Amino acid sequence: MASPKKFAKFRDVMEEVKKSGAAIYTNPTGTSDLVVLSPYSMNYIHSYAQDSEFFLRLAKGKLYGSECKNCHYRYATPRSHCINCGHETKWFELPLEGRVHSWTTCYFGSEEFLKETPFNLVLVEFDGVDTLLLSRLFGIEEKDIYIGMGVKARFRKPARYLISDVHFIPAERKSSRRK
Amino acid sequence: MPGQRKVYVVSGGVTKFAKAHPEMDFRLMVKRAYDYAMGDVPKLKASEIESSRISYFSDHFARQLKAASMVQDFLGLNPKDSRRIEWGGATGGQAVQAGWETVASGRNDVCLVAGFETMSSVETWKGNEFIALASDTNFDYPVGGFYTGYYALMVQRHIYEFVRKTRFAGVKDEKKAQQAATEEAKRVMAMVSVKNHINALHNPYSQYPERLTMKEALGREMIAHPINRPSVCTMSDGAAVLILASEEAAFRYTDHPVLIKGVGCGTDTMRLADRPQGKVPRFAWEKAADYAGLKYPGVHSFRAGRTAALEAYKNSGIKNPIEELSFVELHDAYSSSEIQTYEDIGLCRYGEGYDFVEQGHPFLKNIDYGLNLPKRGTIPVNPSGGLIACGHPVGATGIMQGVFAFWQLQNSIAKHFGNDKLQIKDAERGLIHSHAGTGSAVTVTIMERA
Numbered sequence A: 001m002a003s004p005k006k007f008a009k010f011r012d013v014m015e016e017v018k019k020s021g022a023a024i025y026t027n028p029t030g031t032s033d034l035v036v037l038s039p040y041s042m043n044y045i046h047s048y049a050q051d052s053e054f055f056l057r058l059a060k061g062k063l064y065g066s067e068c069k070n071c072h073y074r075y076a077t078p079r080s081h082c083i084n085c086g087h088e089t090k091w092f093e094l095p096l097e098g099r100v101h102s103w104t105t106c107y108f109g110s111e112e113f114l115k116e117t118p119f120n121l122v123l124v125e126f127d128g129v130d131t132l133l134l135s136r137l138f139g140i141e142e143k144d145i146y147i148g149m150g151v152k153a154r155f156r157k158p159a160r161y162l163i164s165d166v167h168f169i170p171a172e173r174k175s176s177r178r179k
Numbered sequence B: 001m002p003g004q005r006k007v008y009v010v011s012g013g014v015t016k017f018a019k020a021h022p023e024m025d026f027r028l029m030v031k032r033a034y035d036y037a038m039g040d041v042p043k044l045k046a047s048e049i050e051s052s053r054i055s056y057f058s059d060h061f062a063r064q065l066k067a068a069s070m071v072q073d074f075l076g077l078n079p080k081d082s083r084r085i086e087w088g089g090a091t092g093g094q095a096v097q098a099g100w101e102t103v104a105s106g107r108n109d110v111c112l113v114a115g116f117e118t119m120s121s122v123e124t125w126k127g128n129e130f131i132a133l134a135s136d137t138n139f140d141y142p143v144g145g146f147y148t149g150y151y152a153l154m155v156q157r158h159i160y161e162f163v164r165k166t167r168f169a170g171v172k173d174e175k176k177a178q179q180a181a182t183e184e185a186k187r188v189m190a191m192v193s194v195k196n197h198i199n200a201l202h203n204p205y206s207q208y209p210e211r212l213t214m215k216e217a218l219g220r221e222m223i224a225h226p227i228n229r230p231s232v233c234t235m236s237d238g239a240a241v242l243i244l245a246s247e248e249a250a251f252r253y254t255d256h257p258v259l260i261k262g263v264g265c266g267t268d269t270m271r272l273a274d275r276p277q278g279k280v281p282r283f284a285w286e287k288a289a290d291y292a293g294l295k296y297p298g299v300h301s302f303r304a305g306r307t308a309a310l311e312a313y314k315n316s317g318i319k320n321p322i323e324e325l326s327f328v329e330l331h332d333a334y335s336s337s338e339i340q341t342y343e344d345i346g347l348c349r350y351g352e353g354y355d356f357v358e359q360g361h362p363f364l365k366n367i368d369y370g371l372n373l374p375k376r377g378t379i380p381v382n383p384s385g386g387l388i389a390c391g392h393p394v395g396a397t398g399i400m401q402g403v404f405a406f407w408q409l410q411n412s413i414a415k416h417f418g419n420d421k422l423q424i425k426d427a428e429r430g431l432i433h434s435h436a437g438t439g440s441a442v443t444v445t446i447m448e449r450a
């Protein structure tokens, strides 16, 4: 087997390692560093456990929060037990319309989501609910989003049993603006 | 606290933080920082180190479980007491406090605190994915898990509460008012970025020193609106160590140890969406009326940071931090979170962070930033350059802050940096601040010249 190619730039080393599995970095500190590819992947068998019902209902196009049976604090992102008093919660149906509590447009992202950039993240607030829900906001650009704007839920079909089965769009479609 | 012994820092060491250190694995990186620290206190023998607290954030980056055991092994510290510390972004700060605890309790007289991270083992966007796994993987990560995005959500609300509602209170058009407020805040965030990059020019350990101008800081690419590239720390490889000792032991090894005066730690919900909308836990100098109508912490502020500062000030007897502290090294993973942190730790009130920067308070007196700063140097923040310019090898970062603070308080910056440009004259007391995922945990440690 031919010995690995040598490179003086670490970026080139990374490219070569991805291509052929090994490269040597001729380090300015005077060392020659052998760099190899080390793959790592796995499939988890993941249970949603106490949150299962939320995802099953989400797959049917329904959005549920949870309400403390004792102090009646209402969570938009469900929790099986209240963080204020420790009691169990019960399910309640969330309204499908809410408002933007905060937002951003991501131009970069984690590797898994990089191909989806740019995308908008929003924290959604609902009337009569104490906490928020993190989601995506579709159908609008950075320059048109603002805190307080109305948004409504849309559901992915078929569902993938992920929180991304729900996303939001602006509640009011703007009348088409002349350029 | 009764029964608690005084704990001193007797030495420290840091490797230069870099994008990659292919010539050293994590063990050798720690060894280099450790040898440097041991070299600075020749009277201390390795055999006198009784225990170690070793920190790294991510097993994903390390690709080696029990990597802390391998450090212990490599340094030749077996069979002594040791444990791994992990607490997200606050891993380093937590390791310092874990070392403090073992000496304060009387269990050990000398404890080594060592931390590292090797983030070059994957490409940048994969690294971002690893970090985003430190958010709820049922409800947050699958939406588009990305830490810069999370901090952008938080600062956007901060801008709404504290710039939109004040400087632009008179603007009726809601969208225009918010956009104007965001532009204003971006300018202030750029000032923080300029400060930290220029400070780092004089710190030989820093990864990204740069004579950055406002125009450049504002002009570079957006990562997650309104946070752009110069306002984000980067992935780094690096290691840092501190050696802690009891009072009796400390003065055997050095005439200039630094006292760890007090520690504090706070926490908050993992999910931003769950953060309470309650009342501000106030410092003595703040009035209820200061925060009338403010729902706290929401997603705009870090309750964990406020909680940690309250505890640390109480334990250190600090009544007026801006008067009593000589400098602060805080966790500026983003220039936005630096501004939010000024308010959490009481350098100014909530809502005053932007003004605090514009006035020049956190800038160094003797450095030219190309900015008009009327009140420059009140309390230098991140004189080292912070995470933004030094780099952020997570498990080492909070310890690095401790090393820089130790050298400041020892008045030995010139010796360790090769120049005294960043030495704060007569520094008496410093604060170090370490911060984990979206503010889910924060440590504050107060250090004092002995």
Ligand SMILES: [Zn+2]
Pocket (backbone or CB within 6 Å): A068, A069, A070, A071, A072, A073, A082, A083, A084, A085, A086, A087
């Ligand atoms: Zn309850």
